Amino acid sequence: MAGCARRRSRGFSGYAFVANAGERTVAALDLNSFVLARQIGMDSTPGAVLSNPQRPGVYVLMRENGVVCEIDAARLAVVRKTRPAAPALAMRVAPDGKSLWVLQARALVHLEGSRLRMVDTIALPGVAGDFDLSSDGRAAVGFPTERKVALVRLDTRRIEHLADAGCAPSLVRFQSDGKQVLVGSRADRCLTILDAASGRIAVRLPLPMEPVNCCFTADGGQMFISGPGMDGVTIVYPYQTEIGETILAGRTPDGMAVTSSPSYLFVANPESGSVTVLDIDTRKLVAAMVVGQEPRQILITPDNRYALVLNARSGNMAVIRISAFTERRHRTDPPPLFTVVPVGAQPVAGAVVGIG
Numbered sequence: 001m002a003g004c005a006r007r008r009s010r011g012f013s014g015y016a017f018v019a020n021a022g023e024r025t026v027a028a029l030d031l032n033s034f035v036l037a038r039q040i041g042m043d044s045t046p047g048a049v050l051s052n053p054q055r056p057g058v059y060v061l062m063r064e065n066g067v068v069c070e071i072d073a074a075r076l077a078v079v080r081k082t083r084p085a086a087p088a089l090a091m092r093v094a095p096d097g098k099s100l101w102v103l104q105a106r107a108l109v110h111l112e113g114s115r116l117r118m119v120d121t122i123a124l125p126g127v128a129g130d131f132d133l134s135s136d137g138r139a140a141v142g143f144p145t146e147r148k149v150a151l152v153r154l155d156t157r158r159i160e161h162l163a164d165a166g167c168a169p170s171l172v173r174f175q176s177d178g179k180q181v182l183v184g185s186r187a188d189r190c191l192t193i194l195d196a197a198s199g200r201i202a203v204r205l206p207l208p209m210e211p212v213n214c215c216f217t218a219d220g221g222q223m224f225i226s227g228p229g230m231d232g233v234t235i236v237y238p239y240q241t242e243i244g245e246t247i248l249a250g251r252t253p254d255g256m257a258v259t260s261s262p263s264y265l266f267v268a269n270p271e272s273g274s275v276t277v278l279d280i281d282t283r284k285l286v287a288a289m290v291v292g293q294e295p296r297q298i299l300i301t302p303d304n305r306y307a308l309v310l311n312a313r314s315g316n317m318a319v320i321r322i323s324a325f326t327e328r329r330h331r332t333d334p335p336p337l338f339t340v341v342p343v344g345a346q347p348v349a350g351a352v353v354g355i356g
Helices: none
Strands: 014-020 025-030 037-043 047-051 059-064 067-072 079-084 088-093 101-103 107-112 116-123 128-134 137-141 148-153 158-164 173-175 180-185 190-195 201-206 211-217 225-226 233-236 243-248 256-259 264-269 274-278 284-289 296-301 306-311 316-321 338-343 347-354
Touching: 014 047, 014 059, 014 067, 014 233, 037 101, 047 088, 059 088, 059 347, 088 128, 101 128, 137 173, 148 180, 173 211, 173 316, 211 256, 225 256, 256 296, 264 296, 274 296, 306 338, 306 347
Parallel strands: 047 347, 128 173
Antiparallel strands: 014 025, 014 347, 025 037, 047 059, 059 067, 067 079, 088 101, 101 107, 107 116, 128 137, 137 148, 148 158, 173 180, 180 190, 190 201, 211 225, 225 233, 233 243, 256 264, 264 274, 274 284, 296 306, 306 316, 316 338
C-alpha cells in the first residue's frame, strides 16, 4: 500500500510576498508548505513588489506617499525604509541589481539598493505615466499629455531624445536588447515602436484592445498584450516590428505570465474567476480552470513548477502545479489546481523569492 500511495508534491524553497491593498500588509507565504507565514504591516497601502537580486528579500513601493521599504526573507520583517517625499507611480530595479529607480510625476529618483539611500534625482520635462530601464543604462519615460517619450542616459543624467510618440503613452517597455522602445497607448489603442538610438518612430501598430498588460517570452521574441476591448491576447514580434495574431484567451483577459519549459502563457480572467493556459508554440488551449474570485495577477516560481494566481476579491492565492498539464492521463491523477492559500484583503502585486 505504501508503494501505491500518491506522492505528495514538493514545494518551492522560498516565499511569495504579496501586497494587500485592502489591509496595508504584505503577506509572506511559505512556498515549501504553502501556508501563510506572516502578515507584515505597512505604513500605507503597498502597490508594487520587486525581488531584491542582491539578497533574499523584496522591495515594496507605497505609491501614495512614495515610501520604499525592504523586507528581508530570513527575518520576514521590514529592515530598511526610505521616503522620496512625493507620490510615486512605478519602481524598477536596475539591471545590475545594485540600485532602484522610482518614477514620480516629474522626476526619476535614484536609490542605492544596499541601504535604500537616495543618490540623486533627474528632473523630467512633463508629467510622466510609465517608464522602463534598459540593460545598457538608459531609461524610457512616457508622457501621456505631451504624447512624447524621453530617452534618458542614467550615468550622465541627460535626456538624449524627447521623441514624438505619435500617441499618448500609457505603457513603456524596452525591447530585450535595448535597441527599440515599445510604447502602448490605451487612448489610441496602438503600439508604437521607437528606435532607441535616434528616437524616431519605426512603426505604429493598431491593436484590437487597450494595451494595459504585457509580458514577454524569455528571449524577448514575443510580446503578449491584453486589456479592455477584446476577449483575446495580441501577439507581437518586436524584432520583426509586426503583429503576429490575436488569439482568444478567456473572458476579459487581464494579468499574464509566461513559463519557459514548458512554453505556456497563463492568462487571468477576472470576470469568470478562471485562468486560461495556452501553448505558446502551437497557440492551442491547454487548460481553463476556476481559481477564485477576480484573479488579476499571476506569478511563476523560478523553477517553472508552480503558477501562483492572486485573486483580488476572494483574498487568496491559487497554486497551480504546471507539470500536471502534461502528466495527467487518468482521472485519479492530481489536478492542476494544487491548493488555495488565504493572503489578505485585495492582493494587488507580488514577487517570489528563493531562499535555498
